[in-house]
Amino acid sequence: MTNERLLEIYRFLLLNRLFDERLQKLYRQGKVVGGLYASTGQEAISVGSALTLQPGDFIGPMIRNVGSLLVRGVDPKDVIRQYMARATSPTGGRDGNLHFGDITKGIIGPISMLGSQIPVLAGVALGMKLRGRPNVALVYTGDGGMSMGDFHEGMNFAAVMKAPLVVILENNGYAYSTPTTRQMTVSSLADRAPAYGLERITIDGNDVLQVYDTVGAAVAKARAGGGPSMIECMTFRMRGHAEHDDMAYVPKEELEQWRAKDPILRFECVLVERAVADAAECDRIKESIRHQLEADFDSVDTEPFPDGSSCLGGVYA
Amino acid sequence: MPEITYLEAIRQGIWEELDRDSNVVMLGEDIGGYGGAFRVSSGMIDHFGTGRIIETPICESGFTGAAIGLSFMGYRPIVEMQFIDFISCAFSMITNFAAKLRYRWGASVPIVVRGPSGAGVRGGPFHSQSVEMFFAHTPGLKIVVPATAADAKGLIKASIRDPDPVIYLEHKYLYRRIKENVPPGDWTVPIGKAAVRRTGRDLSVITYGAMVHVALEAAGLLEKEDISMEVLDLRTLLPLDRESILATVRHTNKVFVLHEDTRTCGIAGEIAAIINEEAFEDLDGPVLRVTAPDTPVPYSPPLEEFFLPKVSDVVAVARKLVAY
Numbered sequence: 187m188t189n190e191r192l193l194e195i196y197r198f199l200l201l202n203r204l205f206d207e208r209l210q211k212l213y214r215q216g217k218v219v220g221g222l223y224a225s226t227g228q229e230a231i232s233v234g235s236a237l238t239l240q241p242g243d244f245i246g247p248m249i250r251n252v253g254s255l256l257v258r259g260v261d262p263k264d265v266i267r268q269y270m271a272r273a274t275s276p277t278g279g280r281d282g283n284l285h286f287g288d289i290t291k292g293i294i295g296p297i298s299m300l301g302s303q304i305p306v307l308a309g310v311a312l313g314m315k316l317r318g319r320p321n322v323a324l325v326y327t328g329d330g331g332m333s334m335g336d337f338h339e340g341m342n343f344a345a346v347m348k349a350p351l352v353v354i355l356e357n358n359g360y361a362y363s364t365p366t367t368r369q370m371t372v373s374s375l376a377d378r379a380p381a382y383g384l385e386r387i388t389i390d391g392n393d394v395l396q397v398y399d400t401v402g403a404a405v406a407k408a409r410a411g412g413g414p415s416m417i418e419c420m421t422f423r424m425r426g427h428a429e430h431d432d433m434a435y436v437p438k439e440e441l442e443q444w445r446a447k448d449p450i451l452r453f454e455c456v457l458v459e460r461a462v463a464d465a466a467e468c469d470r471i472k473e474s475i476r477h478q479l480e481a482d483f484d485s486v487d488t489e490p491f492p493d494g495s496s497c498l499g500g501v502y503a
Numbered sequence: 504m505p506e507i508t509y510l511e512a513i514r515q516g517i518w519e520e521l522d523r524d525s526n527v528v529m530l531g532e533d534i535g536g537y538g539g540a541f542r543v544s545s546g547m548i549d550h551f552g553t554g555r556i557i558e559t560p561i562c563e564s565g566f567t568g569a570a571i572g573l574s575f576m577g578y579r580p581i582v583e584m585q586f587i588d589f590i591s592c593a594f595s596m597i598t599n600f601a602a603k604l605r606y607r608w609g610a611s612v613p614i615v616v617r618g619p620s621g622a623g624v625r626g627g628p629f630h631s632q633s634v635e636m637f638f639a640h641t642p643g644l645k646i647v648v649p650a651t652a653a654d655a656k657g658l659i660k661a662s663i664r665d666p667d668p669v670i671y672l673e674h675k676y677l678y679r680r681i682k683e684n685v686p687p688g689d690w691t692v693p694i695g696k697a698a699v700r701r702t703g704r705d706l707s708v709i710t711y712g713a714m715v716h717v718a719l720e721a722a723g724l725l726e727k728e729d730i731s732m733e734v735l736d737l738r739t740l741l742p743l744d745r746e747s748i749l750a751t752v753r754h755t756n757k758v759f760v761l762h763e764d765t766r767t768c769g770i771a772g773e774i775a776a777i778i779n780e781e782a783f784e785d786l787d788g789p790v791l792r793v794t795a796p797d798t799p800v801p802y803s804p805p806l807e808e809f810f811l812p813k814v815s816d817v818v819a820v821a822r823k824l825v826a827y
Contacts, residue, residue, distance in 0.1 A: 277607050277608050280606060285607065287610060294572075297600055298599075299599055299600075302564075302595065302596065305562075305564065305566070305567070305568025305569050305571075305596070306568045306569070306572040306600065307572055308565070308568070308569050309568060309570060309571060309576075310573070310575050311572070313575070313576025316554050316573075335564065336564055336565065336595075336596075339560075339562035339564050339565025343560060346559075346560055500606050500609070501605065501642045502605065503605065503666040
């Protein structure tokens, strides 16, 4: 991998992390409307997977995949607008957070019902196959979403149709407050793969290069007509389900164990080892991203809320 | 003009749209070589191929979700529910995913979810339901309920061409029981427009689906008693054709609503409310209802016959209203 590519990965990891941190500050200031769903600790999965895609590919993110959106060209200001419920947001304030999409960018926004993205992106993938386009749909779910019936229906459908669908299973330890051990009796999410005729794949989701390589191989396989894959990425949710949640249910030692495996710190070690960037260069990149984000947040804060009556209309064509 | 059944009209409409627009595809269970449980897709897979007639595993939510995904890729999917009762397995996909997309971020979801609806064929509680009101409370959806062969064809074509999600409820009792002359050529029946099936001067019955035929039979009997009953066939339940509803009220001044669906929160309640709000001064009597009782659809013939509104029920209510 070229140094430029490594630095691109680093910039997106940082953008994801610093964006979330800035949103957390905004939340504490009372300027986020509703909940804030941070991806802190899980950035390597969003960034490493989305960077494997090409123009014409689609993604179906979950609530924590802001990194994937940023990689796929979404303006950070649009996500801020969503969280601040402004008239200028992609939904005009009609919905919040990552609940928006843009077909021209290949982004299918999620709804709150977990698992439902799997059948929808399976349909997108089937459409690509029927149209003979060499494209792939990448969709995310987690240890919680996998308990839903829609996960099974969509996965089975994609497998039967041999659709070019790559499913990322983020095993972040908890579905809200319920640990994975009480979501399922199998020891690994990947144990379910054989039920769809697929290979069991589990990787270190906090190692961005491993995510990039593994997802890249699955995407290449799907693109070549080899059908779907599912990849379990081991990670940990370092914040509560949403910012209101102090996650008192997570043992401190578990959190500390995972803090030591922070995906960004680990990747900085790679950059230093490979002499791509030293600590000073890393700090310089951080500062420049922070600076840009400050400008973005300040600018969105001046934008208006929607007019109440704009709730009408747009229900039908 | 060729005479065809209601079922054949649906099949022809779908066939013509598949032929006209290569973006039209159909998904469902057993719709390939078997031709679908009621043979609506008979012969289609041989003519259009497996890329257009997509036979799926048993997963109503799964293939409805896939249809939404296909629509993002420019397709216009028709989703067949083998029996419309199974649509409840796809409830969240339809009401949360499909119905709210345009409102939330402007995405068009031109899908049609269709299937055999209604009772009268001894189908029991899970093969006889009227599901319209599960969905009529969801902004973003359209619901059509053809009662004639011509409407079955014209409305399926309009539904396929519509840019929003449409639930198309075909009444299985009518499939092979009605046969009509259906004009050839490329025409559609507009969604959202009711039709007066019989004009009358003494009172009006507002109805839809298989009950249109019950109403027409009752109107024929009432005529012998010199009672002239107008029959308004709604054809679309969402959006309701308010103008036609109000026009019939203003014409006869006495109205009742007839539906096969159960009573509480059936569309009759909504229609009575609209009339109350917008045409109260035009009424010479209360807006009455003839509906199924608030029970599941029972199986045994005497039970099902008791459950369904009958011509005699309609005649009795009409007499009562005329005498009011």
